[in-house]
Amino acid sequence: MRYSLLAGTLLGLEAAALQLGLPTAGELAQKVQATKSRHSALKKRDDVDLSVLYPPHNLSVPIDFFHNDTRYEPHTNDTFNLRYWFDASYYKPGGPVFVLLGGETYGDDRLPFLQKGIVHQVIEATNGLGVILEHRYYGESFPYPSVSLENLRFLSTEQALAEVDYFARNVKFPGIDADLTAPNTPWIAYGGSYAGAQTAFLRVVYPETFWGTIASSGVTEAIYDYWEYFEPIRQYGPPDCISATQSFISVLDGILLKNNTAAIKQLKDAFGFGGVTNNQDFANIFTDIYGWQSTNWDPEVNSPSFYNYCTNITGSLNFPDLEANRSTAASLVAAAGKGNDTATVDAVLNAIGWYGRKLTSQRSSGLTQDQYFTALNDTQWEDDSLDAANAYRSWNYQVCTEWGYIQTGSGAPADIQPLISRTLDLEYLTYFCRASYNRTEPPDVEKVNKYGGFNTSYPRLAHIGGNADPWRPATPLWYPDAKKDSIKEPWLLISHGVHHWEENGIFPNETTPTLPPYPVIYAQQYLKNFVIDWLSDWEKPGYFAEL
Ligand SMILES: *[C@@H]1O[C@H](CO)[C@@H](O)[C@H](O)[C@H]1NC(C)=O
Ligand SMILES: *[C@@H]1O[C@H](CO)[C@@H](O)[C@H](O)[C@H]1NC(C)=O
Ligand SMILES: *[C@@H]1O[C@H](CO)[C@@H](O)[C@H](O)[C@H]1NC(C)=O
Ligand SMILES: *[C@@H]1O[C@H](CO)[C@@H](O)[C@H](O)[C@H]1NC(C)=O
Ligand SMILES: *[C@@H]1O[C@H](CO)[C@@H](O)[C@H](O)[C@H]1NC(C)=O
Ligand SMILES: *[C@@H]1O[C@H](CO)[C@@H](O)[C@H](O)[C@H]1NC(C)=O
Ligand SMILES: *[C@@H]1O[C@H](CO)[C@@H](O)[C@H](O)[C@H]1NC(C)=O
Ligand SMILES: *[C@@H]1O[C@H](CO)[C@@H](O)[C@H](O)[C@H]1NC(C)=O
Ligand SMILES: *[C@@H]1O[C@H](CO)[C@@H](O)[C@H](O)[C@H]1NC(C)=O
Ligand SMILES: *[C@@H]1O[C@H](CO)[C@@H](O)[C@H](O)[C@H]1NC(C)=O
Ligand SMILES: *[C@@H]1O[C@H](CO)[C@@H](O)[C@H](O)[C@H]1NC(C)=O
Numbered sequence: 001m002r003y004s005l006l007a008g009t010l011l012g013l014e015a016a017a018l019q020l021g022l023p024t025a026g027e028l029a030q031k032v033q034a035t036k037s038r039h040s041a042l043k044k045r046d047d048v049d050l051s052v053l054y055p056p057h058n059l060s061v062p063i064d065f066f067h068n069d070t071r072y073e074p075h076t077n078d079t080f081n082l083r084y085w086f087d088a089s090y091y092k093p094g095g096p097v098f099v100l101l102g103g104e105t106y107g108d109d110r111l112p113f114l115q116k117g118i119v120h121q122v123i124e125a126t127n128g129l130g131v132i133l134e135h136r137y138y139g140e141s142f143p144y145p146s147v148s149l150e151n152l153r154f155l156s157t158e159q160a161l162a163e164v165d166y167f168a169r170n171v172k173f174p175g176i177d178a179d180l181t182a183p184n185t186p187w188i189a190y191g192g193s194y195a196g197a198q199t200a201f202l203r204v205v206y207p208e209t210f211w212g213t214i215a216s217s218g219v220t221e222a223i224y225d226y227w228e229y230f231e232p233i234r235q236y237g238p239p240d241c242i243s244a245t246q247s248f249i250s251v252l253d254g255i256l257l258k259n260n261t262a263a264i265k266q267l268k269d270a271f272g273f274g275g276v277t278n279n280q281d282f283a284n285i286f287t288d289i290y291g292w293q294s295t296n297w298d299p300e301v302n303s304p305s306f307y308n309y310c311t312n313i314t315g316s317l318n319f320p321d322l323e324a325n326r327s328t329a330a331s332l333v334a335a336a337g338k339g340n341d342t343a344t345v346d347a348v349l350n351a352i353g354w355y356g357r358k359l360t361s362q363r364s365s366g367l368t369q370d371q372y373f374t375a376l377n378d379t380q381w382e383d384d385s386l387d388a389a390n391a392y393r394s395w396n397y398q399v400c401t402e403w404g405y406i407q408t409g410s411g412a413p414a415d416i417q418p419l420i421s422r423t424l425d426l427e428y429l430t431y432f433c434r435a436s437y438n439r440t441e442p443p444d445v446e447k448v449n450k451y452g453g454f455n456t457s458y459p460r461l462a463h464i465g466g467n468a469d470p471w472r473p474a475t476p477l478w479y480p481d482a483k484k485d486s487i488k489e490p491w492l493l494i495s496h497g498v499h500h501w502e503e504n505g506i507f508p509n510e511t512t513p514t515l516p517p518y519p520v521i522y523a524q525q526y527l528k529n530f531v532i533d534w535l536s537d538w539e540k541p542g543y544f545a546e547l
Contacts, residue, residue, distance in 0.1 A: 020290040021407065021420075022429050023392065024281070025380050026365050026372035031391040032383070050111040054085040054132075056140075059171050063143045063154050065162035072153055080143040082163065083107055083134040086173055087114050087123065093178065095127035096186040096211070096535055100503075101164065103195030104395045107134030107141070112300075117505040118190060118524065125528045126535060128188075129173065129180060135195070136163055137394040147389040149437055152397050157448055161198060164189070165206045186211040186538045188531060192500030193217050193471060194403075201451040203461040212460035212534040214490075214527065216500040219474040220456040222448035224404035225426055227411025228473035230419045233292045236468035236496070241310035245289055246417040247347040248313070249409075253422050254336025256283060263335045270328050271352055272359050275369030280428040283409075283421035284375055285355060293470050297517050298504040312354040317346050319353030375428075381435035393436065400433035404443045405474065454479060460534050462490035464523060466497025490530050495519045502527060 023031060058081035067075050085107065100119050102110050110132045113119045119130040134141040137155045144151040168182040168189075179185070187210050191199040196218025203213040234242055255267045256279055268274045268282055276282045291306030312318050322329075329348040330340055338344055362372040371377070384393065399405060410425035412418040433439040454476050465477045472478050477493055485491040494501055502523040506515060516524075 020293055021287045022284055022375045022424075022432075024284065024373045024375050025377040026362060026367055028380050028392065029365070030361075032385075032387050035387045035391040050115060051085075051108055054087060054111055054114060056083050056085055056108070057174060058083055059167055061163055061166050061170075065159055065166070071156075072159075078143070080136075080141070082136065082141045082167065083139060084167070084171070085111060085114060085132045087119075087130045088173065088176055090123045090127055091129040091176070092127035095123075095129060096188050096531075096538075097131060097168070097180055097182075098122045098126070098128045098188050098190065098531075099131040099133055099164075099168070101189060101191035101195035101198050102132060102134045102138065103191060103193060103198070104135060104138055104398070106139040106390065107132050108139065113503055113505070116507055118503050118527070121505055121524055122188075122190075122528055122531055126532060129176070133164065133167060136160055137389060139390065142386055142389070145386070146384045147386065147393050147397075148384045151384075152394070152437070155394060155397055157198075157201070157398075157402055161201055161205055164198070164202060165209050168209050182209040183211075186535055188534070189213045190503075191216065191218065192503045194219060194398075196220075196465075196475075196500065197448070197456075200456045200458075200461055200463070203458045204451050204456065207458065211538055212462075212531065214462045214464065214531075215456075215475075216503055217465040217469050217471050217475060218456075218463060219405075219471050220448075220451065220476060221453040221474050222403045222405070222443070222445035223474055224406060224442050224445060225408055225411045226405045226474065227408045227418070228478075229405075229407040229470045230289070230412070232468050232470050232472050233289060234416070234419060237289075237292055238310055238314070240314045242419070244314045244343075244347045244350065245419050247344045248351045249286065249419060249421060250417055251333055251336040251338055251344065251348055252283065252286060253409075254338055255332065256421065256423050260335070263332075266328075266335070267332055270325070270332060272356055273369060273373070276373045277370055278374060278376065280423050280425075281370075281374045281376065283423045284428075285358060285373060286351065287420050287424075288354070289419045293499055295498055296504065297501060297515065297520060298506060299515075300506075301504065309354065313347065313350040315346070315350075316342075317349050319349065322349045322353055325349060325352065376431050376435075378435045381432045396432055397437060400430070400437055400439045400443055402443050402445065402447045404445055406430055454482075457483070457489060459488050462492075462527070462530060464490070464492045464494065464500075464502060464527065466494045466499065466501055468496055469499050471499060487530050487533050490526070492523055492526060494523050497523075 060079045061082045063078050063080055064072055064076050066072055098119055100110055100113055114130050114132050123130040168187050189199045189202055189210050196215040197220045199213040200215035200218045200220050202210050255263050273282055288309045291309055294303035295306050296302040329345045332348060333340055333344050362369060365372055406426055406429045408425055409418040409420040409422045463476050465472055465475055480493055483491050501520050
């Protein structure tokens with residue numbers, strides 16, 4: 001499951017940050033629905049509604065920071081409200097402002113980091129003021145009431161960076177009787193994933209505004225064909241689960257890539273997906289390996305779907321009823337040109353059993369298999385409501401215009417057995433770019449990579465990330481020996497960590513001998529130490545000039 005739609009929709013939304021795979025039409029509809037019902041669900045789940053503890057505030061900011069660039073024509077002088085939250089309970093005069101960028105989702109999804117995660121930990125250690133800042137075109141920070149193609153034109157990497165700079169230089173925190181703007185106060189910015197790339201770029205582009213920044217799993221290199229997404233999973237995922245996935249996918253591709261119509265029909269029927277006409281739509285069903293990204297050491301946000309997937313498809317037959325279908329599975333394995341060994345046949349049978357669950361969702365939707373499983377429905381990709389924006393449309397726009405990150409099976413080199421079908425290629429996986437935004441060109445990754453790509457560095461810019469993170473191949477840490485760790489330019493790989501794991505925290509009364517895991521405790525302690533060290537170097541701007 002790429003969006004955990006059946007289990008907790010909230011977990012699903014959190015996990016969806018930096019889109020995982022290509023949702024089908026049926027999943028898109030469920031995702032928009034989940035976004036709509038999000039706030040009522042949030043209240044039901046939390047013991048404490050965090051927006052009561054931390055009420056939202058707005059800062060009015062310009063929509064357009066680049067009046068000389070034809071790209072943004074027609075220009076505007078209008079402003080819109082950017083949402084933020086803060087905690088001043090640890091603040092003492094002279095302390096820093098520590099801002100966490102919300103990235104491509106609701107800012108209030110990040111409030112747990114203010115309550116007990118990395119923001120809480122740093123402001124407690126530094127007498128700082130903690131802030132969560134929403135990103136334009138996400139959450140409730142929209143410049144326009146719809147995200148039509150024309151209204152989306154101010155959603156770009158450079159506009160979003162300029163907006164954070166403007167915020168740091170102009171915000172006046174309600175109830176705080178002091179000027180805490182940059183550069184009079186030291187500002188430290190933190191972000192995870194896409195927001196981690198933003199913090200890295202902020203230090204490079206606005207070094208006078210941000211005294212230091214921390215890029216956590218910061219994807220500073222935009223990549224169009226991002227087949228490497230699956231490499232950390234292949235290398236660090238549970239080995240038996242990885243090999244069962246590879247066996248099954250090799251059978252799938254062994255049949256699909258031969259273009260043998262009869263064998264393909266037999267394959268689809270054996271899985272119960274005979275009503276899915278398009279072969280790529282069919283292949284796109286078998287992508288639950290994406291669940292790896294949503295695994296987390298923090299029990300509150302961990303998605304169990306990946307381990308359910310693995311235990312169901314690994315080992316000998318887990319679905320006793322399917323013993324009757326063994327000969328069908330064996331003939332599929334033969335049609336794929338693979339040896340008729342029990343392990344491969346079991347992998348196919350287990351895949352039939354596991355993915356059969358998706359048929360239940362499809363049937364209850366009332367849609368036909370084609371309607372539910374296609375990723376090629378123009379009507380849906382054209383939805384320009386704000387719910388669609390939050391569910392997928394804003395981030396997809398960034399993907400199609402600047403970032404790429406299309407996770408193909410086709411890109412895997414011949415000597416690597418991929419974890420998703422090789423039929424999933426750029427052409428199919430970028431259909432939505434054409435259908436949603438009339439975008440036929442590849443993304444202009446240079447608009448991102450001009451800030452430094454894999455080599456993005458600056459004094460007081462830290463890179464931290466998990467070695468098992470599927471996004472590591474888009475971060476400087478993919479080349480772990482490229483740089484030496486130092487307090488001035490920290491460089492830390494979290495052993496067995498996945499996606500920005502040091503961002504989370506739990507209450508002291510929730511810790512156990514294994515929670516948080518030692519590498520996470522170490523990363524958080526290290527982070528606090530280097531922030532304190534950076535702050536000890538801070539001098540009020542102009543100090544030397546005045547002497
Ligand atoms: C912030 O702005 C939004 C949208 O413009 C508005 O609905 C909301 O009432 C504002 N909130 C505050 C606290 O001013
Ligand atoms: C617009 O102005 C900024 C600085 O004011 C400059 O850095 C940038 O290159 C200009 N862009 C264009 C397209 O002229
Ligand atoms: C924005 O304001 C400037 C300065 O007042 C003016 O020259 C310009 O025409 C305005 N632009 C738009 C699009 O209204
Ligand atoms: C299978 O068919 C597709 C589309 O018709 C074609 O592009 C591809 O080359 C064919 N592959 C083989 C192995 O014949
Ligand atoms: C398994 O075999 C049974 C009996 O032949 C058949 O009714 C059923 O549809 C098969 N199941 C699948 C998932 O192919
Ligand atoms: C398969 O997944 C389900 C959840 O969908 C889980 O309840 C079950 O325990 C798993 N089966 C095995 C054999 O692990
Ligand atoms: C696969 O092997 C089993 C057991 O060795 C045998 O019964 C079956 O006929 C074989 N099937 C194919 C398609 O070769
Ligand atoms: C595409 O999606 C729309 C809206 O959900 C639906 O009404 C229509 O039947 C779908 N078309 C196809 C060809 O699946
Ligand atoms: C799509 O883009 C092309 C140019 O790339 C343009 O000619 C065409 O009018 C656009 N279509 C729509 C519906 O905007
Ligand atoms: C980083 O920059 C150096 C030269 O400055 C270059 O040799 C190297 O290939 C770059 N590394 C990456 C990963 O781009
Ligand atoms: C743990 O501490 C938090 C914060 O002080 C509190 O809200 C929570 O109820 C406590 N949990 C337990 C199980 O005592």
